[in-house]
Amino acid sequence: MKLASRAAIAALVLPVFAASAAHADDTPVAPEVLVTAGVEPLPTKQVASSFTIITAADIETFQYRDVVDALKSVPGLHVVQSGSRGSQTSIFTRGASSNQTLVMVNGLPVNDPASPGGAANLANIPLDNVERIEVVRGPQSALYGSQAMGGVVNIITRTGGEKPVTTLRVEGGTLGTLNTHASTGGATGNVDYFLSLSREATNGSDVTPARLRDARGKEKDGNEVVSASGRIGAKLNEHLSVSAFVQYTDSDTDIDDDGATAGFVPVFQNFDSTYRSKRLLVSGDVAGSFLDNKWRPKFSVGVTQYKSQLDDNPDPGGSIYLADVEYKGQTVVARFENALDIHPQHLLTFGGSYMRDDYSSNGLRDFGGFVVTSTSDADADAFAVYAADHMNFGERFFATVSLHHDMPDDLKNHTSYTVAPGYYHPETDTRLTASYGTGFKTPSLYQRYGNEFSAFLGFPAGQYTGNPNLKPETSRGWEVGIEQGLAGGKARAGATWFESRVKDAIEIIFDPFTGDSTAANLRRFDVKGFESFIEITPIERLTARIDYTWMSLDTNTAAVVGALTRRPRHEIGFTASWQPRDGTVFATNVQWVDPDRDIPRDGFGFYVYPASYTIVNVAASHRLTESIQLTARINNLLDKTYEPAHGLEAPGIEALAGIAFSF
Numbered sequence: 001m002k003l004a005s006r007a008a009i010a011a012l013v014l015p016v017f018a019a020s021a022a023h024a025d026d027t028p029v030a031p032e033v034l035v036t037a038g039v040e041p042l043p044t045k046q047v048a049s050s051f052t053i054i055t056a057a058d059i060e061t062f063q064y065r066d067v068v069d070a071l072k073s074v075p076g077l078h079v080v081q082s083g084s085r086g087s088q089t090s091i092f093t094r095g096a097s098s099n100q101t102l103v104m105v106n107g108l109p110v111n112d113p114a115s116p117g118g119a120a121n122l123a124n125i126p127l128d129n130v131e132r133i134e135v136v137r138g139p140q141s142a143l144y145g146s147q148a149m150g151g152v153v154n155i156i157t158r159t160g161g162e163k164p165v166t167t168l169r170v171e172g173g174t175l176g177t178l179n180t181h182a183s184t185g186g187a188t189g190n191v192d193y194f195l196s197l198s199r200e201a202t203n204g205s206d207v208t209p210a211r212l213r214d215a216r217g218k219e220k221d222g223n224e225v226v227s228a229s230g231r232i233g234a235k236l237n238e239h240l241s242v243s244a245f246v247q248y249t250d251s252d253t254d255i256d257d258d259g260a261t262a263g264f265v266p267v268f269q270n271f272d273s274t275y276r277s278k279r280l281l282v283s284g285d286v287a288g289s290f291l292d293n294k295w296r297p298k299f300s301v302g303v304t305q306y307k308s309q310l311d312d313n314p315d316p317g318g319s320i321y322l323a324d325v326e327y328k329g330q331t332v333v334a335r336f337e338n339a340l341d342i343h344p345q346h347l348l349t350f351g352g353s354y355m356r357d358d359y360s361s362n363g364l365r366d367f368g369g370f371v372v373t374s375t376s377d378a379d380a381d382a383f384a385v386y387a388a389d390h391m392n393f394g395e396r397f398f399a400t401v402s403l404h405h406d407m408p409d410d411l412k413n414h415t416s417y418t419v420a421p422g423y424y425h426p427e428t429d430t431r432l433t434a435s436y437g438t439g440f441k442t443p444s445l446y447q448r449y450g451n452e453f454s455a456f457l458g459f460p461a462g463q464y465t466g467n468p469n470l471k472p473e474t475s476r477g478w479e480v481g482i483e484q485g486l487a488g489g490k491a492r493a494g495a496t497w498f499e500s501r502v503k504d505a506i507e508i509i510f511d512p513f514t515g516d517s518t519a520a521n522l523r524r525f526d527v528k529g530f531e532s533f534i535e536i537t538p539i540e541r542l543t544a545r546i547d548y549t550w551m552s553l554d555t556n557t558a559a560v561v562g563a564l565t566r567r568p569r570h571e572i573g574f575t576a577s578w579q580p581r582d583g584t585v586f587a588t589n590v591q592w593v594d595p596d597r598d599i600p601r602d603g604f605g606f607y608v609y610p611a612s613y614t615i616v617n618v619a620a621s622h623r624l625t626e627s628i629q630l631t632a633r634i635n636n637l638l639d640k641t642y643e644p645a646h647g648l649e650a651p652g653i654e655a656l657a658g659i660a661f662s663f
Contacts, residue, residue: 032044032045032053034047034051034053034134034136035132035134035154035156036051036104036134036136036152036154037136037143037400038143038349038388038390038400038402039298039337039338039339039349039350039351039388040296040339040347040349042390042400045398045424045431046390046392046398046422047400047420047422047433048398048399048400048420048421048422048433048434048435049136049137049138049140049418049420049433049435049479050076050136050137050138050433050435050479050481050496050498050531051134051135051136051137052074052075052134052135052137053132053133053134053135054070054071054074054132054133054134054135055131055132056130056131056132056158058070059127059130060621061577061585061587061619061621062575062577062587062589062617062619063587063619063621063631063633064127065085065127065179065200066085066123066124066125066126066127066200067122067125067126067127067130067133067155068081068085068089068122068123068125070127070133071091071122071133071135071153072573072591073547073573073575073589073591074135074573075531075533075547075548075549075571075573076093076094076137076151076498076529076531076549077091077092077093077135077137077151078091078092078566078567078568078571078593079091079122079644080092080098080566080644080645081123081644081645081650082207082255082644082645082648083207083221083255083256083644083645083648083649083650084202084204084205084207084221084223084254084649084650084651085123085202085204085223085651086123086124086204086223086224086225086251086253087123087207087223087253087255087648088121088123088255088275089121089122089123090119090121090122090566091103091122091153092150092566092567093137093150093151094137094138094150094151094477094498094500094527094529094551095500095525095527095529095551095553095564095567096149096150096151096475096500096502096527097117097150097502097505098117098119099111099115099117099118099119099147099441099444100147100149100150100439100441100473100475100502101119101120101147101148101150101151101152101153102140102144102147102148102151102152102153103120103122103152103153103155104144104152104153104154104155105154105155105156105157105245105247105281106154106155106156106157106245106283107154107300108281108283108302108304108333109147109304109331109333109355110279110281110304110331111147111331112306112329113306113329113330113331113357113358113359113444113445114306114308114327114328114329114359114360114361114446115327115329115444115446116444116446116447116450117444117446117447117506118147118357118444118445118446118447120153121277122153123251123253124223124225124249124251124253124277125155125249126198126200126225126227126249128181128183128196128198128227129157129158129183129194129196129229129231129247130155130156130157130158131156131157131158131159132156133153133154133155133156134152134153134154134156135151135152135153135154136151136152136154137150137151137498138150138151138435138437138477138479138498138500139416139418139437139438139439139475139476139477139500140152140418140437140439141404141406141416141437141438141439141440141441142386142388142402142403142404142416142417142418142437142438142439143386143388143402143404143418144404145353145382145384145386145404145406145416146382146406146408146440146441146442146472147441147442148439149439149440149441149473149474149475149502150439150475157194157229157231157245157247158185158194158196158231159185159192159194159231159233160185160186160187160192160193160194160231160233161185161186161187161192162186162187163186164184164185164186164187165184165185165186165662165663166182166183166184166662166663167181167182167183167184167660167661167662168181168182168660168661168662169181169182169658169659169660169661170658170659171631171656171657171658171659172656172657172658173654173655173656173657174653174654174655174656175202175203175204175205175220175651175654176201176202176203176204176220176222177200177201177202177203177654177656178201178202179198179199179200179201179656179658180198180199180200181196181197181198181199182196182197182198183195183196183197184196190234190235190236191232191233191234192232192233192234193230193231193232193233194230194231194232195229195230195231196227196228196229196230197227197228198226198227198228199224199225199226199227200223200224200225201222201223201224201225202222202223202224203220203222204220204221204222204223204254204651205220205221205649205651205652206218206219206220206221206256206269206649207221207254207255207256207648207649208256208268208269208647208648208649209641209643209647209648209649212268212269212601212602212647213268213269214267214268214269214318215317216269216271216317216318219269219271220254221253221254221255221256222253222254223251223252223253223254224251224252224253225249225250225251225252226249226250226251227247227248227249227250228247228248229245229246229247229248230245230246230247231243231244231245231246232244238289239288239289239290240286240287240288240289241286241287241288242284242285242286242287243284243285243287244282244283244284245281245282245283245284246280246281246282246283247279247280247281248278248279248280248281249277249278249279250276250277250278251276251277251278252274252275252276253274253275253276253277254273254274255270255273255274255275256268256269256270256273256648257270257273257310257312257321257323258270258321258601259273259312259315259318259319259320259321259367260319260320260321260367260368261318261319261320262320262368264368266602266603267315267318267319267321268601268602268647269318269319270312270315270318270319270321271315271318272311272312272313272315273310273311273312273323274310274311274312275308275309275310275311276308276309276311277306277307277308277309278306278307278308279304279305279306279307280303280304280305281302281303281304282302282303283300283301283302283303284300284301284302285298285299285300285301286298286299286300293341294340294341295338295339295340295341296338296339296340297336297337297338297339298335298336298337298338298339299334299335299336299337300333300334300335300337301332301333301334301335302332302333302334303330303331303332303333304329304330304331305328305329305330306327306328306329306330307326307327307328308326308327308328309325309326309327310323310324310325310326310327310363310365311323311324312324312365320368321365321366321367321368322364322365322366323363323364323365323366324363324364324365325361325362325363325364325365325374326361326362326363327359327360327361328358328359328360328361329357329358329359330356330357330358330359331355331356331357331358332354332355332356333353333354333355334353334354334355335351335352335353335354336351336352336353337349337350337351338350338351345391345392345393346389346390346391346392347389347390347392348387348388348389349387349388349389349390350385350386350387350388351385351386351387352383352384352385352386353383353384353385353386354381354382354383355381355382355383355384356379356380356381356382357379357380357382357445358378358379359376359377359378359379359445359446359449360376360377360378361374361375361376361377361450362374362375362376369456369457370454370455370456370461371454371455371456372452372453372454373452373453373454373455374451374452375451375452375453376445376446376449376450376451376452376466377449378445378446378448378449378450378466379445380408380409380410380442380445380448381408381409382406382407382408382409382442383406383407384404384405384406384407385404385405386402386403386404386405387402387403388400388401388402388403389401395424395426396423396424396425396426397421397422397423398421398422398423398424399419399420399421399422400418400419400420401417401418401419401420402417402418402420402437403415403416403417404416404417406440406442408442408472410468411442411443411471411472412471412472414440414472414474416437416438416439416440417437417438418435418436418437418438419435419436419437420433420434420435420436420437421433421434422434428484428485429484429485429489430482430483430484430485431482431483431484431494432480432481432482433479433480433481433482433483433496434478434479434480434481435478435479436476436477436478437476437477437478438474438475438476438477439474439475439476439477440472440473440474440475441472441473442472443467443470443471443472443473443506443519445466446466447466447467447470447506447519448466448467448468448470448519449466449468450464450465450466451463451464451465451466452464454515461515462514462515462516462517463515463516463517464508464516464517464518465516465517465518466518466519467518467519467520470506470519470520470521471504471521472504473502473503473504473505473506473521474502474503474504475500475501475502475503476500476501477498477499477500477501478498478499478500479496479497479498479499480496480497481494481495481496481497482494482495482496487536490536490537490538491534491535491536491537492533492534492535493532493533493534493535494532494533495530495531495532495533496530496531496532497528497529497530498527498528498529498530498531499526499527499528499529500526500527500528501524501525501526501527502524502525502526502527503523503524504521504522504524505521505522505523505524505525506519506520506521506522507519507520507522525553525554525564526553526554527551527552527553527554527567528551528552529549529550529551529552530548530549530550530551531547531548531549532547532548533545533546533547533548534546541578541579541580542576542577542578542579543576543577543578544574544575544576545574545575545576546572546573546574547571547572547573547574548570548571548572548573549570549571549572550569550570551567551568551569552569553567553596564597565596565597565598565599565607566595566596566598566645567596568593568594568595568596569594569596570592570593570594571591571592571593571594572591572592573589573590573591573592574588574589574590574591575587575588575589575590576588582623583622583623583629584620584621584622584623585619585620585621585622586618586619586620587618587619587620588616588617588618588619589616589617589618589619590614590615590616590617591614591615592612592613592614592615593612593613593614593615594612595609595610595611595612595613596609597609598610598645598646599646600646600647601645601646601647601648602647608646610642610643610646611642613640613642614638614640615636615638615640615642616636616637616638617633617634617635617636617637618633618634618637619631619632619633619634620632620633626662627661627662627663628659628660628661628662629659629660629662630657630658630659631656631657631658631659631660632655632656632657632658633655633656634653634654634655634656635651635653635654635655635656636650636651636652636653636654637653638653639652639653640652
């Protein structure tokens with residue numbers, strides 16, 4: 001048996017079958033809540049939609065480095081990173097397109113209006129200040145409006161605790177990786193704060209597979225990201241409190257943009273192609289409590305700014321292509337929301353919002369005489385009103401009914417709704433849930449107003465022109481699920497069946513005679529699938545969980561190439577953690593993916609069907625003293641060669657070790 005195979009078996013088996021004396025933890029556990037349940041958090045046992053919560057404890061246990069790492073184990077989500085760390089990263093939630101999942105930080109949307117589809121790039125979002133990540137699957141437009149038709153990812157940052165704590169961490173490893181982090185948080189009087197600063201850098205590995213490299217051989221595609229953030233809150237009096245959050249992230253990533261030689265020979269190895277992105281988030285809110293805390297209003301405002309630069313110069317002996325394009329995007333959001341206890345069994349929430357998106361791009365890409373000039377500049381406003389009633393009848397019956405009326409600029413108004421009932425049987429620890437909802441997504445600014453002109457050696461060769469007459473994409477979907485507690489609370493199993501239909505999907509279409517292109521609404525596509533899990537805690541401090549997702553798409557209704565790519569039919573995730581004694585933790589995270597079809601990067605063939613792959617990650621930590629902690633982890637333990645996006649290769653095995661000081 002090969003050493004890699006033995007290591008994989010050990011990683012899977014050790015946390016499950018290792019035996020050691022375990023000690024009970026008498027610390028009381030607060031009831032679990034889902035913050036992303038609407039205007040106000042709800043107890044998780046009263047939420048009928050499918051959700052996953054990744055806590056700060058999970059992040060520490062499995063030593064996830066960024067949001068991409070953390071989301072890969074979530075059922076129903078397929079995370080696609082275009083090569084090495086820092087590369088463009090998209091998520092496909094239950095078969096929905098990558099721009100149909102709303103990504104938020106503390107409830108503030110961070111989908112980039114400067115991207116062609118308005119999707120969020122999840123790369124380079126650090127975890128050093130994250131308290132938890134919540135993922136809600138299925139149509140969520142009735143709660144969050146446009147872009148939430150596939151689901152919602154909400155990244156919730158830390159607040160300061162009562163006791164001031166400062167943490168310094170450094171980690172280094174193979175691939176020239178060096179990560180540093182510093183944070184401090186605490187409270188003084190009625191004011192709490194949390195500040196963090198981090199830098200992560202790696203020389204990386206070649207994102208171009210060996211089969212596509214040229215005679216120059218292998219290179220290193222590195223990445224560096226620097227992030228600073230701060231969150232402060234204050235209780236002004238018994239009725240009012242305020243908070244503010246700011247985060248700045250600067251990333252620089254080597255990418256292998258496709259190119260060609262002067263003889264028009266394709267070149268996939270690009271030694272000096274880089275993508276730099278800067279992102280600034282600023283948000284604040286004022287929250288109130290009146291009428292003996294029965295009325296809880298909240299006013300919040302936030303701004304997200306993006307500035308990205310794509311650079312590429314001709315490579316000696318390689319690609320003659322050149323690129324110098326700047327993208328700018330900004331989103332401004334203002335909300336006034338209310339929670340009202342109108343009855344012990346009814347929580348009424350309602351509010352209104354305003355959102356403005358701005359987008360511009362300028363520069364050119366020179367493909368050896370074929371020049372594409374980008375000259376886009378557009379903005380859009382949108383208003384919305386919404387309401388929801390959460391009903392709770394004792395410990396058994398619960399339901400949420402939501403309505404969201406969107407009034408986007410220059411588009412037809414749209415009303416989304418969700419009905420989500422559930423039943424919990426405490427005697428048997430059985431939970432039954434169902435949900436039916438509609439969703440919609442407005443076209444992106446690029447799809448409506450983008451403009452790119454192309455010329456070949458000075459002669460017109462086609463133009464992309466946005467389509468301002470596009471209709472919003474719409475969807476409807478439903479799910480039914482069951483969760484069952486077993487073995488006196490030591491085990492839990494669950495299963496969910498879901499189906500959805502997306503209509504008026506937007507794709508780019510080309511005229512082969514003129515070379516012109518535009519965006520158009522095409523026919524529908526249907527998705528159905530099954531999510532299941534088993535979680536066991538055979539002894540204290542030992543937990544293992546396995547998730548399985550099966551999904552099927554109706555490809556007969558897809559109108560164009562690429563509409564339904566990168567949706568795996570099968571995915572299995574396994575996580576396990578074992579704490580043999582106080583301060584010592586072993587963990588493993590395993591993912592098996594059976595990819596469906598993809599578009600070939602090398603241009604040969606209509607579709608390709610990549611091979612399945614298994615990724616095994618292991619981690620360990622040990623607390624030497626109350627103030628000093630040692631960490632170690634190995635990513636891709638089997639040194640598996642695989643391509644998350646066809647033609648772009650992920651890193652091989654990587655080993656890291658670190659030390660953290662807290663005081």
